[in-house]
Structures are given as C-alpha cells and as structure tokens.
Amino acid sequence: MSNTPATEAPRRRTFAIISHPDAGKTTLTEHLLLAGGSIRAAGQVRARGENRRTRSDWMKIEKERGISVSSSVMTFEHDGKVFNLLDTPGHEDFSEDTYRTLTAADAAIMVLDAAKGIEPQTLKLFEVCRLRDIPIITFINKMDREAEDSLALLDEVASKLQLDPSPLYWPAGSGNRFRGMLELKTGLFYPFTRRESGSEYDQGHEAPALLDQAVAKGWLDQAELDELRDTAELLEGGFKAFDTISFLEGHMTPVIFGSALRHYGVNQLLQAIGDFAPAPKTVAASKAGTDTTVDPTDKEVTGFVFKVQANMDPNHRDRIAMLKLTSGKFQRGMKLKVQNTGKQLSVNAPIMFFASDRELAEDAFGGDVIGIPNHGVLRVGDSLSESGTVRFQGLPNFAPEILQRVRVKDPLKAKHLKKALESLAEEGVTQLFRPSIGSDFIVGAVGQLQFEVMADRLANEYGLDVIFEPSPYAEARWLGGDAAKIEDFAGKHRSAMGTDIDEFPVFLGKSAWEIGYVAERYPDVKFLRTKERG
Known part of the structure; x- marks a missing residue:
C-alpha cells in the first residue's frame, strides 16, 4: 500500500504534556520515549552533575536546573502509530511559548502530582486547552510517594475543571503501601515492583493477572484485596463510564495512575494515547x-x-x-x-x-x-x-508583564548585541522593543526567569556578557486603527513611542494608569494587549 495522506494522517497522534513545575512532566516524557522504544535508558532528571541529562531538555540552563524552559518536539513510532510529542515549558514564566505549542497539539496529557492535585500552572494550561477544545488524558503521577486520597483527587478534577473524570485504572494504596493498580474494564491487576529507575523497565514489571490471583502471588494481602474490590464497585456507580465522544468533545478525561520515575503506568498511558487521542483534525x-x-x-x-x-x-x-x-x-x-x-x-x-x-x-x-x-x-x-x-x-504575541533595559558590558560588542537580541526575539519567547529616542533596547517578558535564561543564552551562544537594568517603562501596547490617526498620535508622543521586531508601532507607558489615561484621550487609536502575526 502506498503512503498517502488518506492512509498516513489517521496514524498520527500529536500531543502535548501540561503540568505544574515539578509534577514530573520531563520524567514522564523520558519514559514515554522509553516505552515507545525510542531510547534505551531514561535520563536521570534528579541526578547530580554530569549525570543530570535528559533527552528533551537540551538547553544548558535546563540541564543545570532540571527544569524545562523551551519547547521540544519528539517523534517516535509505536504499535503502528506515529507519535509526535510536544514537550512544553513547565515554568509559568514561559506560558506564552506553551500557548503557541498547544496550538499544534491535537490532545494533551495533564500530569498531576498525587500529593498536590491541581496546582495553579496546571489550571492556567488547562484553560488554554479548553479554549482550543483539546481533549485531555489525566496521568496522576508519583503514586509511589505519599498521596492524597484518590477519590478526593478525582473530585478535585470534577469541581475545579468541570471535567468528568473516568478512571480506567484504580490504585491499591500509595507511598510505601502502593501495591499496583486494577484495570477496571478487564479486572486485571498490575503489580508495582519498587526498583531503581532505568533501562530494565523495558522488561521490568511482572505481567498482570486477574485480581483473584493477587493474594496467591503475594501482590496484595486479603484486606487490601477486599478494600480494592469494594472501591471498584463504588467507582462503577460514582463515575461515568469512559465515552470516546464525550472525551473528544472535551467533557471527559480518562484517568490513569502511576509513577513516571518507576516507569509504572507509562505503558498504559501510551496505549490510551494511541487508542483515544484524536488523529489530526480539520x-x-x-x-x-x-x-x-x-x-x-x-x-x-x-x-x-x-x-x-x-x-x-x-x-x-x-x-x-x-x-x-x-x-x-x-x-x-x-x-x-x-x-x-x-x-x-x-x-x-x-x-x-x-x-x-x-x-x-x-x-x-x-x-x-x-x-x-x-x-x-x-x-x-x-x-x-x-x-x-x-x-x-495567526498566533498572538501577548503584552509583556516586565520591561527591562539591556546593555552589553563591552561597548565594542553593541552591534553584536543587536543581532543576538533580534535572533532570540524571533523565537517569540521574549519581546524586543526599540524606543524612538535613544539607543537602548527594551526586552519584555512574562516573568523574571526569562531574563535569566536570556542572559545565560547570550553568554553561552553569542559570547555576550549583558546586564539587565530597570526600564523607565512598565507597560507596552501595540497600536491599531486608522494609520493616519496612529501617525498623528505617534508624532505627539514621540518620547513614549517605539517599534517591535516587526516594525509595528508600540506605545511604551510608565504605568497602567498612563495607558488608560492616554487611551481615553485618543479613542480612535487602539491600544492592544495582543498582536497577531501570520
């Protein structure tokens, strides 16, 4: 059979992973690649020194801090399907980069820390998914550590996200008492074996067996078995059965429990992505x-x-x-x-x-x-x-929340700084503004970490030692409306005008109050928080 769009597009699964920082997103990414056969050993995210390397975090600052601040793309084939995994920045200071990455995703994996539930950044990213009608699969991570009550976690998903949770598996205990999980549809119990993380997880876990055999195999004692069986009966009446249409419409999320670091539940998650996540859409x-x-x-x-x-x-x-x-x-x-x-x-x-x-x-x-x-x-x-x-x-740029002036310590490298700043601004992670008066560059960002990352990259990638200083401006707005009106306004406010990297006119205000005051005086000019390019 020849490879055609009609035969190949349905095999694609393009998905992103969203989470609060430290919920285990990067570790899960590694182990999904391991489960998909793309790598032989997962990175030791929490290792020290030279051992701290992961496949998806390639930027120097990411390797040093064990966090994700860029978006990576990883493609692998598994079980007859092609998976495109979009690894989004986990840090909230890079939420704009994450927003854009989610425009390319057809589904999302929401990773929750079993001890913390839904955290603020998870909530923000979920709202972006909801705006784009992206269906979500939930992975409750770190079950090998002490966790919140599993029923309480599902109630939190339902109440905070207005999303129907539908557990596909149910855990037996957590922390030191974590014994594994029951597949509710088949009655198979998947035992949890506590081992060090690493490549042995290609073959590492024991094969599942029916729940009735769990005591004989030493996976559960009788009390644990009875409790798990009773809970499974409660779940049947308390939660809706998984419905593919409801999931694809964004009303329901299938839930899987596990431990990414121990490669537990990861194979089941990958199977769910292949079975339930949508193929590319119109x-x-x-x-x-x-x-x-x-x-x-x-x-x-x-x-x-x-x-x-x-x-x-x-x-x-x-x-x-x-x-x-x-x-x-x-x-x-x-x-x-x-x-x-x-x-x-x-x-x-x-x-x-x-x-x-x-x-x-x-x-x-x-x-x-x-x-x-x-x-x-x-x-x-x-x-x-x-x-x-x-x-x-088009994909929007958002008005930055922090504006800082940047200068290079060696004045002879000023021309190099201009080129380097423009190159980094073209990535869309930070904004670059050039005031109409003076030779300063103003960098705009969502959070302070972006300036640290930029300084690190300018030093390592361009050999430029820079200093970020307070800017006289606190707000930036793109100007829209009639061109003649904008030109007239710009002529009267030349000291507060600038341009962005695309030469769009920008008003640089000293405060939000000033923006509001000027906008009232010039109703024919639009002061825009977002700029669409594309």
Whole structure:
C-alpha cells in the first residue's frame, strides 16, 4: 500500500504534556520515549552533575536546573502509530511559548502530582486547552510517594475543571503501601515492583493477572484485596463510564495512575494515547481571502510555524522553524510559499526531531512536525503551502508583564548585541522593543526567569556578557486603527513611542494608569494587549 495522506494522517497522534513545575512532566516524557522504544535508558532528571541529562531538555540552563524552559518536539513510532510529542515549558514564566505549542497539539496529557492535585500552572494550561477544545488524558503521577486520597483527587478534577473524570485504572494504596493498580474494564491487576529507575523497565514489571490471583502471588494481602474490590464497585456507580465522544468533545478525561520515575503506568498511558487521542483534525483557514477548511487528507501540503528555535546546534548557529503540517504529503526538496510574504522556500533539509538529535525527513504527513532550517525567513505564525494562498489563524504575541533595559558590558560588542537580541526575539519567547529616542533596547517578558535564561543564552551562544537594568517603562501596547490617526498620535508622543521586531508601532507607558489615561484621550487609536502575526 502506498503512503498517502488518506492512509498516513489517521496514524498520527500529536500531543502535548501540561503540568505544574515539578509534577514530573520531563520524567514522564523520558519514559514515554522509553516505552515507545525510542531510547534505551531514561535520563536521570534528579541526578547530580554530569549525570543530570535528559533527552528533551537540551538547553544548558535546563540541564543545570532540571527544569524545562523551551519547547521540544519528539517523534517516535509505536504499535503502528506515529507519535509526535510536544514537550512544553513547565515554568509559568514561559506560558506564552506553551500557548503557541498547544496550538499544534491535537490532545494533551495533564500530569498531576498525587500529593498536590491541581496546582495553579496546571489550571492556567488547562484553560488554554479548553479554549482550543483539546481533549485531555489525566496521568496522576508519583503514586509511589505519599498521596492524597484518590477519590478526593478525582473530585478535585470534577469541581475545579468541570471535567468528568473516568478512571480506567484504580490504585491499591500509595507511598510505601502502593501495591499496583486494577484495570477496571478487564479486572486485571498490575503489580508495582519498587526498583531503581532505568533501562530494565523495558522488561521490568511482572505481567498482570486477574485480581483473584493477587493474594496467591503475594501482590496484595486479603484486606487490601477486599478494600480494592469494594472501591471498584463504588467507582462503577460514582463515575461515568469512559465515552470516546464525550472525551473528544472535551467533557471527559480518562484517568490513569502511576509513577513516571518507576516507569509504572507509562505503558498504559501510551496505549490510551494511541487508542483515544484524536488523529489530526480539520483546521479552519482562508484561501485567497475566502474562508475554508483544510483536511489532513487534502492533497495540497499546508502547515503553520508555531515555534522558532535558535542555536539548537551551537556549532552551526542554526535557526529551526517548527512547522505543524496540516495536510498533504510533504517530500524533501519541495517548494513551499510563505503566505504573508510570498517568499518561496526550497525545503531541502527538513528535520524530524528527537529532542536535540535530528535526522532528515524524506516525507511527512498531516499531524507531523518538521523542522525547516532557515535564516530569519520564517517567523512564528507564518502559514506555508504549495500555492502560497492558504492562511491559518495567526498566533498572538501577548503584552509583556516586565520591561527591562539591556546593555552589553563591552561597548565594542553593541552591534553584536543587536543581532543576538533580534535572533532570540524571533523565537517569540521574549519581546524586543526599540524606543524612538535613544539607543537602548527594551526586552519584555512574562516573568523574571526569562531574563535569566536570556542572559545565560547570550553568554553561552553569542559570547555576550549583558546586564539587565530597570526600564523607565512598565507597560507596552501595540497600536491599531486608522494609520493616519496612529501617525498623528505617534508624532505627539514621540518620547513614549517605539517599534517591535516587526516594525509595528508600540506605545511604551510608565504605568497602567498612563495607558488608560492616554487611551481615553485618543479613542480612535487602539491600544492592544495582543498582536497577531501570520
């Protein structure tokens, strides 16, 4: 059978992992790759020194701190399906990057710490998923540690998220008393064996058996067996049975318990993703100015850029645009046009990602994510297609919450600083503003960690030692409306005007009060918190 969009797109499962920091997202990513046969040993996320390396965290600061602050893409095949795993930043200071990554996901895995339940960042990311109608599978992690009552955790999901939890498995105990979990549909019990994490988990866990055999095998004592059986009966009446349609519509979440670090429950999670997560969807678009839809099985190759990453290979100062394909059969060497600029690209070296490892992609289909090396031609939000007439909804930039002035310690490197700041700003993680008066650069970010990451990257990737200082500005707003009105306003407020990296006019205010005051005086000018590009 030939590989066509009609046969290949349904095999794709493109999903993101969302969680609060330290819930175990990076560890779960590692072990999903292990379960999928992509790696032989998972990274020791909590190891020390040179041992602290994970496959998905490639940036130096990520390796040192054991946190995720960039978005990685990992592709692997398992059980006849192709999985594209989007590993989102776990830190809240990088929520805008996460938002954009979720635009490329067809489903999400929500990771909850069994001892903490739903934490603030999880709630924020869930709301983004809800806005985009992304179906969610819940993985309750760290059951090998002391945990909240499992029923209470499900009640929290129902009350805080207005989501019907439907447990597919049920745990026997937690912490030192964690014995395993019961598959509610089949009555099979999966025993938990406490071992060190590592490569033995390819074959490490004992095969499941019917619950009635758990005592004879020494997995449970009689009291534990009776308790688990009684709870299973309660669950049958207390929670709705899993319904695929309700899940795909975003009303229900299947729930799996486990321990990512011990590779327990991970195989079951991967199976659920393959069975329940949707194949690539039809996407709304416009073609030559007319509203239309793009189906993954359509012949024309189309897609959109949701992420740009600089210097994944520090030896080559590369720039990779991550393109979510939405239709067609892409083949290496194809020519694609950028809708908003009309530029044509010959994609001769497309990349399939495996964290910081990569290989040339000979072909790819709707649902896949490929990397396109380019030198500033592609930006976040760009729409690509063979015809150059297809446009997907743009990905927004959000007004930053912190503005700081940046300068390089060595004045002779000022020109290098400009180029480096522009390169990093093109990734879309931070905003770069140039005031109309003066030579300063103003960097805007959501949180303080972004400045630390930027300083670290400027030092390691560009050899620039920089200082971030307080800025005279506290707020930034893009200006919209009639061009003549904007020009008139800018002429009267030149000391507070600037431009962003796309040369869009920006008003730089000293306070939120000033923004409000000026906006009242100039009702014909729009002061925008978001700017859509694409």
